[in-house]
Amino acid sequence: MNQKPQFLIAAPSSGSGKTTITQGLLRYLKNKGMHVQPFKCGPDYLDTKHHAWAAGNVSINLDTFMSSSEHVSNIYNKYSTDSEASVVEGVMGLFDGAKKMEGSSAQIAELLDIPIILVVNAKATAYSVAPLLYGFKNFYPGIKIAGVIFNFVNSESHYQFLKDACEDVGVTPLGYVPRNEGVNLPSRHLGLQITDATQYDSIIEKIASHISKTVDIEKLLEICSTPFQKQLQTTPKTKGNLKITVAKDEAFNFTYHENLSALNQLGEVSYFSPLQDEELPETDFLYLAGGYPELYLKQLSANVKMREAISTYCENGGKVLAECGGMMYLCDEIIDSKGGSYPMLGILKQKASMENMKLKLGYRKVIVDNQEYFGHEFHYSNLMEAENEFSIGEIYSARNKKMDTILFRKNNVVASYVHFYWGERNIMDLF
Known part of the structure; x- marks a missing residue:
């Protein structure tokens, strides 16, 4: 059993910026020469296309409503076996499922036994994130919030209030991402647009560069390095005609x-x-x-x-x-x-x-x-x-x-x- 960085990027709610940060992290790791395996919680068939662009590697849906828990575990293991890091993007808010937690990002993180990086929109808040972080950390003991990235934070002084909250709650602060209109993902017909590859690639590069300036990605990889059991080779199924x-x-x-x-x-x-x-x-x-x-x-x-x-x-x-x-x-x-x-x-x-x-x-x-x-x-x-x-x-x-x-x-x-x-x-x- 070896160690490798593997984590799920989640948020308290949609609109926190987890998709943008996920794609920036995927491209940053790819640019470092890492073989990174992306995944997407839920049924979204568009985010996986953008993951593939960012990581240079096919992205796989993990969904515990549309498939069994055993299937989700098997395909996570299958596609992660040869990777140097596995990055799972959550869906909606961390605990939002088809019914309560069923099918949620939290359920998948628990199933796969991987840590969670929380992306918090801190645009209009400061130390008040403390009870929010405390709630997400302690609400359900089956998951582990390993660290937090704060989005829409424009100054180091603002970030200091957020760090204070993290220290008092016992969650690792991993940095912040300032607002930058130049790194916004294009809007889409049904979510994220399948747009010109060259233009999109340029945006992803800008996102990767932007977040790496104020987010401690090396620290993120360190705290999310956890044991991984490689999948045993199985007998191939007979192919049909x-x-x-x-x-x-x-x-x-x-x-x-x-x-x-x-x-x-x-x-x-x-x-x-x-x-x-x-x-x-x-x-x-x-x-x-x-x-x-x-x-x-x-x-x-x-x-x-x-x-x-x-x-x-x-x-x-x-x-x-x-x-x-x-x-x-x-x-x-x-x-x-x-x-x-x-x-x-x-x-x-x-x-x-x-x-x-x-x-x-x-x-x-x-x-x-x-x-x-x-x-x-x-x-x-x-x-x-x-x-x-x-x-x-x-x-x-x-x-x-x-x-x-x-x-x-x-x-x-x-x-x-x-x-x-x-x-x-x-x-x-x-x-």
């Missing part, structure tokens, strides 16, 4: 890395672009992932050859899983926020509309044929004239409230607003 095709371009890219790994176990995976390509590869299973089809409506609609190729595949009984944006692509048309209509595949005789946008999000439990599947819903669009007669199964929230979200099955096409997680099961069971 399916031909699997995955949509992947600017319009369709919301995927979980472990989902793709599971597909690779089922056969040979190839990728194509509904935006650019005109032919669909020969396939036994087509995965239309979620994404931003509403930003590329004209281009998607104009690619008639691809629309016809996928439609023909569906009409001939081809197996398809379409999630959120992928489901919208299967509709007769997508209507933009201004009421403009764009013809799509026409497999589902309904319309997807961006008019009167309203956010709908949350964990989902899907029950089909007495089997449970888990996933997440996150969209602003809505369905018009939905083909309810093709609805199957039942969909519930994390608190077991029945939802009006529909899971469609039409021939061998399965489609829904739900983004499924199948890292530890065979998604082909849906068919």
Whole structure:
């Protein structure tokens, strides 16, 4: 058993700056020549993309609602085995879960037995952070708050009050980050924008440089260096022989890395672009992932050859899983926020509309044929004239409230607003 820095970056609430600080730390460690493994608590499929940019290494979702605790422990161990440091970014506030602490960052830190670095927005407070730190340190004995980074602190004198609070509570102060408009991450369509790589890389470099001036990163690594047990080698699973095709371009890219790994176990995976390509590869299973089809409506609609190729595949009984944006692509048309209509595949005789946008999000439990599947819903669009007669199964929230979200099955096409997680099961069971 060896020692390595491994920690979870959390905050009392969203908006504290943990995402910015996480990406700065990832890039700082990468620039030091360290092989750093990033992770993200929860179902977010965008932060993982930005982690990968910052660390130069794929980022993995850890989610104890959508998957078992054993699965979370196994994939953390699997991807951390060859790393020199493992950095987990939390979700929302430290104790915020699907229900109380269930699925929270705190639960995952306890499961993995790793220390927590708390990021606190101290913009409008000083010594009053003492009771906040005391509460987070002592509320739940199953976790360890190893240190604190204070965000939005513009002077050493302000920081001194915060250090006093840390000393009285018994938490290690690791420094502070002054406000700097030049290191703000760009806003996004659904969170953080997948923007120009060169521009984004420049911002991450600035963040890394900015935080390293006033945060004691070496001290952070020292106090978070804890025992790590390498994963034992396991016998590889037998690989299947399916031909699997995955949509992947600017319009369709919301995927979980472990989902793709599971597909690779089922056969040979190839990728194509509904935006650019005109032919669909020969396939036994087509995965239309979620994404931003509403930003590329004209281009998607104009690619008639691809629309016809996928439609023909569906009409001939081809197996398809379409999630959120992928489901919208299967509709007769997508209507933009201004009421403009764009013809799509026409497999589902309904319309997807961006008019009167309203956010709908949350964990989902899907029950089909007495089997449970888990996933997440996150969209602003809505369905018009939905083909309810093709609805199957039942969909519930994390608190077991029945939802009006529909899971469609039409021939061998399965489609829904739900983004499924199948890292530890065979998604082909849906068919």
